[in-house]
Amino acid sequence: MKLKGITALSNGGITSPSGFKSSGICAGLKKSGKPDMALVWSETPAKTSAAFTSCLFAAAPVVYDREIIRKNKPVSAIIINSGNANACTGKKGMLNARSMACMTADLLGISPDAVLVSSTGRIGVQMPMDKISAGIGKAVSGLSMNGGHESAVAIMTTDTRPKEIAASIRISGKTVTIGGMAKGAGMIAPGMKTVPHATMLSYVTTDAAIDSRLLDNLLAEGTDLSFNRITVDGDMSTNDTLIVMANGTAGNRTIKSNSKEAGLFRNALLHVLQFLAKAIVLDGEGVTKFVTIKVLNAPSLKDANLCAKSIANSLLCKTAWFGGDPNWGRVMAAAGYSGASFNPDKASLYYEKTPVVRNGQDAGTPEKVLALIVQKKSFTITLDLKSGKHSTEVWTNDISYEYVKINADYHT
Amino acid sequence: MKLKGITALSNGGITSPSGFKSSGICAGLKKSGKPDMALVWSETPAKTSAAFTSCLFAAAPVVYDREIIRKNKPVSAIIINSGNANACTGKKGMLNARSMACMTADLLGISPDAVLVSSTGRIGVQMPMDKISAGIGKAVSGLSMNGGHESAVAIMTTDTRPKEIAASIRISGKTVTIGGMAKGAGMIAPGMKTVPHATMLSYVTTDAAIDSRLLDNLLAEGTDLSFNRITVDGDMSTNDTLIVMANGTAGNRTIKSNSKEAGLFRNALLHVLQFLAKAIVLDGEGVTKFVTIKVLNAPSLKDANLCAKSIANSLLCKTAWFGGDPNWGRVMAAAGYSGASFNPDKASLYYEKTPVVRNGQDAGTPEKVLALIVQKKSFTITLDLKSGKHSTEVWTNDISYEYVKINADYHT
Numbered sequence: 001m002k003l004k005g006i007t008a009l010s011n012g013g014i015t016s017p018s019g020f021k022s023s024g025i026c027a028g029l030k031k032s033g034k035p036d037m038a039l040v041w042s043e044t045p046a047k048t049s050a051a052f053t054s055c056l057f058a059a060a061p062v063v064y065d066r067e068i069i070r071k072n073k074p075v076s077a078i079i080i081n082s083g084n085a086n087a088c089t090g091k092k093g094m095l096n097a098r099s100m101a102c103m104t105a106d107l108l109g110i111s112p113d114a115v116l117v118s119s120t121g122r123i124g125v126q127m128p129m130d131k132i133s134a135g136i137g138k139a140v141s142g143l144s145m146n147g148g149h150e151s152a153v154a155i156m157t158t159d160t161r162p163k164e165i166a167a168s169i170r171i172s173g174k175t176v177t178i179g180g181m182a183k184g185a186g187m188i189a190p191g192m193k194t195v196p197h198a199t200m201l202s203y204v205t206t207d208a209a210i211d212s213r214l215l216d217n218l219l220a221e222g223t224d225l226s227f228n229r230i231t232v233d234g235d236m237s238t239n240d241t242l243i244v245m246a247n248g249t250a251g252n253r254t255i256k257s258n259s260k261e262a263g264l265f266r267n268a269l270l271h272v273l274q275f276l277a278k279a280i281v282l283d284g285e286g287v288t289k290f291v292t293i294k295v296l297n298a299p300s301l302k303d304a305n306l307c308a309k310s311i312a313n314s315l316l317c318k319t320a321w322f323g324g325d326p327n328w329g330r331v332m333a334a335a336g337y338s339g340a341s342f343n344p345d346k347a348s349l350y351y352e353k354t355p356v357v358r359n360g361q362d363a364g365t366p367e368k369v370l371a372l373i374v375q376k377k378s379f380t381i382t383l384d385l386k387s388g389k390h391s392t393e394v395w396t397n398d399i400s401y402e403y404v405k406i407n408a409d410y411h412t
Numbered sequence: 413m414k415l416k417g418i419t420a421l422s423n424g425g426i427t428s429p430s431g432f433k434s435s436g437i438c439a440g441l442k443k444s445g446k447p448d449m450a451l452v453w454s455e456t457p458a459k460t461s462a463a464f465t466s467c468l469f470a471a472a473p474v475v476y477d478r479e480i481i482r483k484n485k486p487v488s489a490i491i492i493n494s495g496n497a498n499a500c501t502g503k504k505g506m507l508n509a510r511s512m513a514c515m516t517a518d519l520l521g522i523s524p525d526a527v528l529v530s531s532t533g534r535i536g537v538q539m540p541m542d543k544i545s546a547g548i549g550k551a552v553s554g555l556s557m558n559g560g561h562e563s564a565v566a567i568m569t570t571d572t573r574p575k576e577i578a579a580s581i582r583i584s585g586k587t588v589t590i591g592g593m594a595k596g597a598g599m600i601a602p603g604m605k606t607v608p609h610a611t612m613l614s615y616v617t618t619d620a621a622i623d624s625r626l627l628d629n630l631l632a633e634g635t636d637l638s639f640n641r642i643t644v645d646g647d648m649s650t651n652d653t654l655i656v657m658a659n660g661t662a663g664n665r666t667i668k669s670n671s672k673e674a675g676l677f678r679n680a681l682l683h684v685l686q687f688l689a690k691a692i693v694l695d696g697e698g699v700t701k702f703v704t705i706k707v708l709n710a711p712s713l714k715d716a717n718l719c720a721k722s723i724a725n726s727l728l729c730k731t732a733w734f735g736g737d738p739n740w741g742r743v744m745a746a747a748g749y750s751g752a753s754f755n756p757d758k759a760s761l762y763y764e765k766t767p768v769v770r771n772g773q774d775a776g777t778p779e780k781v782l783a784l785i786v787q788k789k790s791f792t793i794t795l796d797l798k799s800g801k802h803s804t805e806v807w808t809n810d811i812s813y814e815y816v817k818i819n820a821d822y823h824t
Contacts, residue, residue, distance in 0.1 A: 056756045057748035057772070088744050090773035123741020124774050238745050315727070315811070316819055323820025329535020332500050333650050336469035344468045360469070361502035362536050399727070401813045407728055408735025 005169055006268050009177070012166020013148030016179040017207035019044050019249035023142035024154030027135025029083030029121070029128065036083040037132075038151035039104070039139040040203055045074030045114060046245035047212050049219040051227075053240035059087035060097040061117040062239060068101075068116055072212075076114040078203060078243060079104040079136060082157050082183070085199070086119040086127050087238035096127045103133055107140040118241050120157055120183065120199050152181040155201055158406055159183050163279040169268045171208065171261050172253040178268050180204040182276040184283075199237035200227060202276055208265060209248035210255040217257075218266050219244050226273035230281050230395045231312045244269075281395045286402025289321050292380040292395055295335075299388035303340035307383060310338030312396035322398035326370035328356045335383055342387040350382040417581055418680050421589070424578020425560030428591040429619035431456050431661035435554035436566030439547025441495030441533070441540065449544075450492040450563035451516070451551035452615055457486030457526060458657035459624050461631040463639075465652035471499035472509040473529040474651060480513075480528055484624075488526040490615060490655060491516040491548060494569050494595070497611070498531040498539050499650035508539045515545055519552040530653050532569055532595065532611050564593040567613055570818055571595050575691040581680045583620065583673050584665040590680050592616040594688040596644075596695075611649035612639060614688055620677060621660035622667040629669075630678050631656050638685035642807045643724045644696040656681075693807045698814030701733050704792040704807055707747075711800035715752035719795065722750030724808035734810035738782035740768045747795055754799035762794040 015022050020042050027037040050069045052062045068075070079100050086093050101115040108115075119127070142150075152162035166179040184200035223242060248254075255261045282290055293312050298304035311317055314334040320327040328349055336344060349357035351373040356363055373379050427434050432454050439449040462481045464474045480487070491512050498505050513527040520527075531539070554562075564574035578591040596612035635654060660666075667673045694702055705724050710716035723729055726746040732739040740761055748756060761769035763785040768775055785791050 053749075055745055055748035056754070057744050085741065088741060088769065088773055090771075093773070123739075123745065124769070126774075238741070238748060315815075319816050319819035322816065325820065327535075329497070329500060329650070332469050333467060333535065336467035336650065337465075342468070357500065357536075359502075361500055361505075362538075399816060401816050403727075404731050404734065404811060404813050404816055407731035408737065 003271065005264055006271055007168045009166040009168060012179055013152055013164035014040060014179040014181050014203055014205045015145055015148035016166035017177040017205045019207055019247045020179070020205045021143040021145055022147035022151040023139045023144060024147065024150030024152070025135060025138040025142050027081065027138065028131045029081055035150065035154035036081055037135040037139050038080045038154040039143060040078040040151060040205065041108065041143055042076055042205070042245055042247040044247040044249050045076045046247035047210065047215055048075035049216045049244045051219060051223045051242040053237055055238050057088055057238050059085050059119060059239040060089055060093035061086055061119045062241060063094065064097040064101065065116045065241065068113060071113060073113060075116055075245060076110050077104055077108055078116045078118060079139065080118040080155050080201065081132065081135070082155050083121040084119060084125055084127050085121045085123045085239050087123040089124065089126055092126055096129055099129065100132060100136065103136045104140070107137065116243060118201050118239070120155065120201055120239050123238060148179065148181065155181070155183040157183065157199070158285055159283055161283060163276055163283065165272055165275045167268050167271055169264050171255060171264065174250050174252040176206065176208040176250045176252050176265070178204060178206040178272050180272045180276050182280055184280040200240045200280060202227065202242045204244040204272060206244070206246045207248065207250035208246050208255060209250065209252050210246050210265065211257060214255060214257045214262060215244065215246055218269055222269050222273045225270060226277040229393060230277045231309060278395055281397050284397045285406045286400040287397040288400055289398040290378040290395065291321055291397060292393060294380060294382040294391065294393050296382060296384040296391045297388055298385050298390045299341055301390045301392065303342060303388070304390045304392040306338045306340040307335045307385070308392050308394040310334045311381070311383070312394045315399060318399035321374060322400045324371060324375035326351065326367055326374050328370070331381060331383070332357060342385040346386040348384045348386065352380055415683065417676055418683055419580045421578040421580060424591055425564055425576035426452060426591040426593050426615055426617045427557055427560035428578035429589040429617045431619055431659045432591070432617045433555040433557055434559035434563040435551045435556060436559065436562030437547060437550040437554050439493065439550065440543045441493055447562065447566035448493055448495040449547040449551050450566040451555060452490040452563065452617065453520065453555055454488055454617070454657055454659040456659040456661055457488045458659040459622065459627055460487035461628045461656045463631060463635045463654040465649055467650050469500055469650050471497050471531060471651040472501055472505035473498055473531045474653060475506065476509040476513065477528045477653065480525060483525060485525060487528055487657060488522050489516055489520055490528045490530060491551065492530040492567050492613065493544065493547070494567050495533040496531060496537055496539050497533045497535045497651050499535040501536065501538055504538055508541055511541065512544060512548065515548045516552070519548065528655060530613050530651070532567065532613055532651050535650060560591065560593065567593065567595040569595065569611070570697055571695050573695060575688055575695065577684055577687045579680050579683055581676050583667060583676065586662050586664040588618065588620040588662045588664050588677070590616060590618040590684050592684045592688050594692055596692040612652045612692060614639065614654045616656040616681070616684060618656070618658045619660065619662035620658050620667060621662065621664050622658050622677065623669060626667060626669045626674060627656065627658055630681055634681050634685045637682060638689040641805060642689050642693050643721060644693060644809060690807055693809050696809045697818045698812040699809040700812055701810040702790040702807065703733055703809060704805060706792060706794040706803065706805050708794060708796040708803045709800055710797045710802045711753055713802045713804065715754060715800070716802045716804040718750045718752040719747045719797070720804050720806040722746045723793070724806045727811060730811035733786060734812045736783060736787035738763065738779055738786050740782070743793060743795070744769060754797040758798040760796045760798065764792055
């Protein structure tokens with residue numbers, strides 16, 4: 001991650017870019033009484049790109065948002081609730097998602113087509129529309145230029161902490177700011193095409209003036225290099241959503257493709273997306289370790305990804321990491337059964353820079369040395385297949401008692 | 413499972429068929445000092461079919477056995493050790509596997525080509541050949557017609573109990589017996605082609621006289637309908653092996669394809685294989701529940717299998733089952749992201765015979781009713797896709813704190 005030219009804003013979030021307001025309120029959807037509804041609002045309608053789950057059982061708000069995004073018109077607001085996913089809820093669920101957009105649009109005095117809807121929480125339960133309706137009222141009246149943090153808190157489910165960031169760059173003499181927030185701690189195994197997977201909700205705001213197609217392309221590339229690189233438990237969600245809104249209020253000359261400015265904006269956007277993606281892994285349910293899996297020199301990108309995801313999702317690898325056990329046999333086995341094609345007699349494995357396997361067999365590094373590496377809070381495992389030219393990187397974590405406890409007990 | 417014409421033998425195992433001897437001894441490979449070497453022996457060389465892991469990092473004994481099986485000659489013995497997998501051990505590992513066969517052959521006075529080798533345990537460590545050599549001596553001198561149980565104990569790793577069975581049928585006026593034993597509790601996600609996956613070792617003996625090609629075909633079909641239907645943790649092993657030996661000493665008229673006898677033998681073999689496969693799931697590491705996943709009416713068998721395996725391997729489903737939580741949204745999400753193609757608006761879900769989802773949405777059964785079902789020790793989840801004519805069935809289990817504990821701590 002090149003940080004050249006990018007300035008981090010402390011305590012920044014989605015209201016850091018100019019022209020954005022937000023709120024996070026209690027609508028009463030969560031039994032715990034914690035905040036469960038957020039609203040993001042740009043008075044100036046914003047160019048908007050989005051990516052959604054590829055799960056066949058896409059939730060109603062995802063189906064609704066896809067329709068809106070397809071119209072390719074500016075978007076002004078996103079209404080978000082936690083506590084109920086509005087997934088597997090049939091026609092009534094679709095009507096409810098549409099109602100959420102209409103109610104929000106009415107109160108903001110805009111067209112329903114300018115409102116996106118997101119939901120996360122329990123699947124298969126109809127939305128309590130009386131609570132939703134009252135909540136939307138509170139969310140609209142609570143809108144504030146300092147509401148970024150509140151909304152980052154309100155979209156949480158099993159997350160232990162809000163995830164937010166903002167950074168700025170200089171474009172044609174103007175300060176352009178990008179802000180972002182995300183939620184997600186379980187059901188995390190992205191794979192979005194410009195469309196994510198996992199109950200991962202992520203929202204990025206920017207005041208940049210930017211070409212619409214360029215924004216789409218940068219979002220697609222950014223998704224692949226951030227959220228599509230993470231996996232917590234291999235489970236994709238029905239509700240995954242990533243939305244980027246660009247309202248152009250920074251007053252910069254419009255950023256065009258293939259310009260120096262496009263490169264700078266791309267790097268800043270990647271910085272924000274990768275920060276949020278890694279924050280989700282670090283806040284994964286019951287997580288004690290952050291593990292980077294690099295697969296180098298595979299015959300194809302598909303082979304590299306199969307291998308990396310297979311290792312990252314292996315329960316035996318994840319529990320070994322939890323135990324601080326270097327058990328590299330499990331890593332090799334996961335690569336071997338991944339379906340990726342490569343020559344096993346050439347494969348070499350490294351924990352950080354320490355050789356573990358050389359050409360398919362034990363490199364002779366003492367187990368104690370390896371144990372010191374995998375007992376760290378964060379480490380990198382590199383598998384060099386030496387069978388081609390394609391490489392990838394995936395970010396994951398361990399699986400602990402706590403993960404099992406959280407998911408055996410979760411009921412919203 | 414039709415049991416017509418099949419007689420279960422109480423306390424039966426691999427030495428129940430005539431002409432087989434076995435032993436299980438302590439070679440000192442396990443730190444615990446528990447039995448860790450087994451020998452299976454048929455004085456009359458046996459027609460032998462086998463299936464092995466499809467993991468690219470196949471262990472040395474698997475590579476060795478494949479060579480032997482390819483020669484298509486009768487086999488007399490299988491030497492098996494637990495405590496060390498002899499996987500990712502390079503050329504030295506291959507030499508050691510070959511040495512195990514040669515030493516066993518020498519002591520039994522047979523050709524090395526008539527000996528198969530199996531290993532299970534820690535990956536990446538060279539075999540302690542001094543202990544192996546002494547152990548083979550003990551195993552040969554310990555051979556006994558009553559040694560089936562000892563050998564079933566000696567092949568265990570994290571298994572909590574030995575898995576054995578025997579059954580007999582009548583063929584052309586003679587009693588034909590089939591015996592079997594298996595080990596496996598973790599790293600279980602078969603998918604063998606006539607070649608299993610998972611540190612699953614399974615051995616079947618029979619005194620039947622049977623056509624060689626018929627035996628191969630029945631093993632291939634039987635593997636698909638038993639071990640390839642189970643998954644404990646989605647992790648395949650480097651060492652999975654299933655071997656069937658038929659020594660013909662029952663004196664029956666040779667069983668030929670497309671005969672009534674072939675059907676009877678097939679059912680008895682399936683009975684033995686399915687019993688052993690289910691026993692592995694039931695003895696899965698930390699298992700508290702046995703779950704049958706049926707997927708009906710998929711567009712293709714591939715779609716049906718993708719769906720069923722995706723549900724069976726979903727960590728979120730497995731932890732919900734552990735918690736006795738009917739959370740059917742997780743089941744639908746796992747089907748939805750499986751990659752299987754089907755119409756989500758037609759899909760219906762049942763817990764036992766109780767409707768849960770009808771045409772993609774909540775069937776309205778009270779959660780308390782569903783909770784009573786998933787809180788049972790054993791239950792069936794049926795997903796009817798109504799999108800085709802292909803169906804499948806998978807057997808799996810939950811994931812508990814205990815699974816994490818066992819695999820975080822496992823070091824042989």
